[in-house]
Amino acid sequence: MTDPAAPLVLNLDGYTPLPRGKIAAVVTLLEMTAPPAPMAERGTDGLTLEPARAPDVNWYRALFRRVGEEWLWFSRLALSDAALNAILEDPDVLVLVLKKDGAEVGFIELDARVPGEIELAFVGLVPDMVGSGAGRFMMNRALALAWARRPRRVHVHTCTHDRQGAVGFYLKAGFRPYASAVEVVDDPRLAGLLAREAAPHVPIVGGE
Known part of the structure; x- marks a missing residue:
């Protein structure tokens, strides 16, 4: 059995045992270095993409959880109010809220803090x-806003905990993969950040 106190050393060829209570995902990093052609759109009736004005941390966490709990999004839930508020108030961070007939149904966050x-x-x-x-509606408009700032590149990452079609969607949007990594973290469900029933496609190991 793996000693939970032992440092984790990843085996680059073959299996790497994880301490109980840890989860691992393969992360794909993607980028684009020029504005892409917009994706063809459908089902756009009633959709709007609007910037969140002075977003409140509790409102943000609630939307973050609605969107991401199924995919084990937890990083922003682990931040203190002060730390999260500092990000949301940064002038180089823009939260765009997708609405369907006025109801909040998604979001995309543009982070330009790296020059x-x-x-x-x-x-x-x-x-x-x-x-x-x-x-597609959301991504087309977000990319147009991003490239209006004339960055050197726009980038994103996804992992094997996300929905199965995520990489394919980013490829259609014009991104190209440039690196991969393995992420190992404490299971946020065991820490109480997410419901134990979240993300059944990622089994809980340990913490019974």
């Missing part, structure tokens, strides 16, 4: 909007 770069820090829809065409 010359814009990261799509978070991109997602509430579960019942996935596959509706709303993602």
